[in-house]
Amino acid sequence: DIVMTQSPDSLAVSLGERATINCKSSQSVLFGPTNKNYLAWYQQKPGQPPKLLIYWASTRESGVPDRFSGSGSGTDFTLTISSLQAEDVAVYYCQHYYSTPPGTFGQGTKLEIK
Amino acid sequence: QVTLRESGPALVKPTQTLTLTCTFSGFSLSTSGMCVSWIRQPPGKALEWLALIDWDDEKYYSTSLETRLTISKDTSKNQVVLTMTNMDPLDTATYYCARLYSSSGSMDVWGQGTTVTVSS
Numbered sequence: 341d342i343v344m345t346q347s348p349d350s351l352a353v354s355l356g357e358r359a360t361i362n363c364k365s366s367q368s369v370l371f372g373p374t375n376k377n378y379l380a381w382y383q384q385k386p387g388q389p390p391k392l393l394i395y396w397a398s399t400r401e402s403g404v405p406d407r408f409s410g411s412g413s414g415t416d417f418t419l420t421i422s423s424l425q426a427e428d429v430a431v432y433y434c435q436h437y438y439s440t441p442p443g444t445f446g447q448g449t450k451l452e453i454k
Numbered sequence: 455q456v457t458l459r460e461s462g463p464a465l466v467k468p469t470q471t472l473t474l475t476c477t478f479s480g481f482s483l484s485t486s487g488m489c490v491s492w493i494r495q496p497p498g499k500a501l502e503w504l505a506l507i508d509w510d511d512e513k514y515y516s517t518s519l520e521t522r523l524t525i526s527k528d529t530s531k532n533q534v535v536l537t538m539t540n541m542d543p544l545d546t547a548t549y550y551c552a553r554l555y556s557s558s559g560s561m562d563v564w565g566q567g568t569t570v571t572v573s574s
Contacts, residue, residue, distance in 0.1 A: 341517060378559060380558075380559070380560035380561075382501075382561075384501075389550055389552075389564035389565065389566055389567055390493075390501065390550075390561075390564055391564070392558070392560055392561060392562045395558040395559060395560040395562075396558070396559070399558070401558070401562065433500065433501055435501075435503070435560070437559045437560060442491060442503055442506060442514075442554065442559075442560075442561070443503065444503065445500055445501040445502070445503065446500070447500045448500045448501075
């Protein structure tokens, strides 16, 4: 099974500053025939279900603010929040869906306000 | 509007079988590319993907739990059912169902979750 490892486990960023969360997969999730990275990012606020933010590693889900962006390819990926807002406090998860079925999540990164 | 809602017992005893139902609306599980997944989250811990069923009735399971899981669908009722046998206190968690569509490959709409406690 592909293992997803996020870093850091927790992060404190000042309002208006950039937040960066990393995700590394134990093997490539880039599918050659489609040239797509099978990687998604989710946001989970306390007491709520996860919310899809990014899919195909860099495609923003409809309605997600453009301060959220995803990048990376192969085994190394990044979720960036360009200007942290108070409502962005949450736990963020990456997940691969390279293999059939959809696969493992990372362990999560807790984002707080400094 | 796409919605999903999980239902099932809040409390089960160790060794019992858990049956959870996901009732959805706003899409059809007979549409090509459509799938429904189950995911769980123990208190204070990370998400764990459990199972998926697709429009063609193909079924996929977590390798670590596949001997205990069964997923099925009733397209006419817009329901997906997950059973988990031999429940253990370590299976205490919030269980979510979510829609997955091939256009994104990821889970774009989630239910609110149902909390299951395993205790004698």
